[in-house]
Amino acid sequence: MWKYLKKLSSTFSSWMINMSADDFGIYVHIPFCERKCIYCDFLSFTIRSIEKERVERYFDALFLEIEKKKESVSNTVTSIFIGGGTPSVVEPKLIYSLVEKLEESFVIAGDAEITIEANPGTVKDNDFSVYKDAGINRISFGIQTLNDDLARFLGRIHTREDSITAIKNAQRAGFENINADILIGVPNQSLDVFMSTLNELANLGIPHISAYSLILEEETCLYDMIEKGVVIPPNDDLDRQMYHKCLEYLNSKEYMHYEISNFSLKGYECRHNLLYWNCNEYLGLGLGASSYINSVRFRNTSNFGDYLNGDFSAFDEEVLSEKDKMNEYMLLGFRMTKGPDPVMFYNRFSKYYHVVYKDVLDKLERMGLVKTGNMKGRFISCSLTEKGYDFANQVFMEFV
Numbered sequence: 001m002w003k004y005l006k007k008l009s010s011t012f013s014s015w016m017i018n019m020s021a022d023d024f025g026i027y028v029h030i031p032f033c034e035r036k037c038i039y040c041d042f043l044s045f046t047i048r049s050i051e052k053e054r055v056e057r058y059f060d061a062l063f064l065e066i067e068k069k070k071e072s073v074s075n076t077v078t079s080i081f082i083g084g085g086t087p088s089v090v091e092p093k094l095i096y097s098l099v100e101k102l103e104e105s106f107v108i109a110g111d112a113e114i115t116i117e118a119n120p121g122t123v124k125d126n127d128f129s130v131y132k133d134a135g136i137n138r139i140s141f142g143i144q145t146l147n148d149d150l151a152r153f154l155g156r157i158h159t160r161e162d163s164i165t166a167i168k169n170a171q172r173a174g175f176e177n178i179n180a181d182i183l184i185g186v187p188n189q190s191l192d193v194f195m196s197t198l199n200e201l202a203n204l205g206i207p208h209i210s211a212y213s214l215i216l217e218e219e220t221c222l223y224d225m226i227e228k229g230v231v232i233p234p235n236d237d238l239d240r241q242m243y244h245k246c247l248e249y250l251n252s253k254e255y256m257h258y259e260i261s262n263f264s265l266k267g268y269e270c271r272h273n274l275l276y277w278n279c280n281e282y283l284g285l286g287l288g289a290s291s292y293i294n295s296v297r298f299r300n301t302s303n304f305g306d307y308l309n310g311d312f313s314a315f316d317e318e319v320l321s322e323k324d325k326m327n328e329y330m331l332l333g334f335r336m337t338k339g340p341d342p343v344m345f346y347n348r349f350s351k352y353y354h355v356v357y358k359d360v361l362d363k364l365e366r367m368g369l370v371k372t373g374n375m376k377g378r379f380i381s382c383s384l385t386e387k388g389y390d391f392a393n394q395v396f397m398e399f400v
Contacts, residue, residue: 021348024075025275026106028062028098029286030087031304034122037155038221039214043288043302044085057308058287059094063101065285065300065312070105072293073283077106079113079272086142088118092130099134113177113271115140120166121158128173138177138270139170140210145182146197150189155221167204177268179208184246185239186214187222187231194242195249202253207268211246212261213239259336260392277332278344279325295320322349330357331399334392339373339383346379354380360398364388369395 032047032055033040047055080102087095095116102108115138116131131139145151146160158166170178180201184194201209214234216223225231247257255263259277262270275282284291288302291314298314301307320328326349333340345353354361354372361382364370369388373381388395 021278021280021344022075023078023271023275023278023280024073025079025081025272025280025282026077026102027272027282027284027286027289028080028082028102029284029289030082030084030090031058031287032084032089033086034089034119034157035155036221038225039154039217041217041220042085045304047089054308055090056094059090059098061308061310062098062286064310066101066105068312069283069285073106075107075281076109077102077112078109079275080108080115081272082114082116082136084117086119086122087116088123088127092127095136096130096134099136103135113138115179115270115272117142118166119158120163121156123166123169125169128170128175132173132175137175138179139175140179140181141166141170143180143182143197143201145186145189145193146200147189147193150186150193153188154183154186164200164204167201167206171205176207178206179210179270180206181210181212184211184213184242185234185236187226187234189234189242191238191242191245195245198246198249202250202255207265208270209250209255209263210261211243211263213243257337260389274336277335278341279329279332295325325349326351326353326356327399329353331396334370334384334388334395334399337383339370339381342379342381352378352380354382357399364395364398367394 029043031044032050033044034048035046036044080099082095082098099114114136116136117140119142128139141163143163144154144156146163148159151158151160167178167180182194182197182201183189198209198211216226216233222231226233250263251257255265256269257263258269259273262273264270279292281293282291283293284300286300287304287307288300290297290299296317296319298317301311301313301315303311326345329345329348330340330353333345340353342353345351361370365372368385369391370382371385371388373383384392384395
């Protein structure tokens with residue numbers, strides 16, 4: 001069940017970063033970590049099990065993939081996201097070279113958002129100056145919690161002090177656009193522990209916080225521990241209470257709640273994530289990375305050896321029909337608290353979504369899950385109600 005979310009402020013629309021249908025993103029996957037967290041099912045490897053030579057070979061393959069695919073992108077790139085894994089676990093000079101290669105190969109907008117994910121336990125003070133010199137302008141820290149006992153339980157390699165030091169070092173290096181990922185609903189996590197983390201991060205002045213409810217994924221250590229009865233599963237009622245308190249607290253600190261799990265100060269919404277939620281095109285580079293270009297979804301191989309040997313062919317290709325694209329636009333649009341953009345929908349499909357989906361929207365409105373917004377000329381907007389946020393999966397399923 002999706003967690004309770006606070007009603008959107010009427011001033012929300014004036015805070016949103018303007019998105020264009022032409023915005024184009026690049027995602028780069030760095031599949032290395034210092035240690036695998038007990039809840040993680042992402043495609044990644046512990047760097048201790050991959051010798052340095054293979055890390056360098058991975059970047060060689062990555063540069064070769066960029067070279068082979070650069071001609072397929074004619075759009076100006078407005079956002080780049082270097083994720084993982086833990087990109088900050090590799091030598092910063094490799095990240096510098098990566099951004100340099102991207103800038104040589106693609107047309108990058110002058111105001112492009114360029115993000116790198118970082119673990120406070122692997123990033124060093126002088127790394128931030130290298131990232132800054134490379135042109136990176138946004139840091140996304142995987143904090144998860146500032147409680148040391150809970151961090152150890154999760155398999156995190158950093159302490160509360162490491163996290164605070166990393167944030168302050170990034171700020172001293174000139175990074176203003178900083179995000180912190182935190183987890184809600186972790187086994188053994190109390191409301192006080194969660195609120196303490198939230199309070200400390202907000203008081204550090206970082207402009208973006210992502211608060212995700214922990215999802216138990218099969219084939220993870222945590223899933224096995226719960227299955228065997230070693231760990232008591234998260235309490236859903238407590239999870240919801242944490243979420244409600246999170247919304248209430250961040251609202252008091254002037255953070256705008258603009259997506260189910262994301263909060264930002266004015267002008268600091270994550271442009272790369274907005275690109276996904278608005279169904280814009282993007283190119284995925286690296287092991288297992290996914291792309292969406294010219295109405296086709298596809299992904300790279302997840303086989304490490306094959307990728308090192310230059311296998312950059314497309315896997316699991318799916319050509320989206322016009323109906324598929326409309327459905328997806330509605331589904332992802334309802335992740336945003338303002339709902340799907342009716343003007344952008346019309347510009348893409350030459351249709352009004354309140355007409356195309358009249359029966360579905362009427363049904364959801366009768367159920368109390370969506371509400372109709374103000375009419376702007378011929379356009380009518382829809383967004384989730386407070387009850388709708390509790391049952392957002394039911395809304396999404398109507399568009400699958």
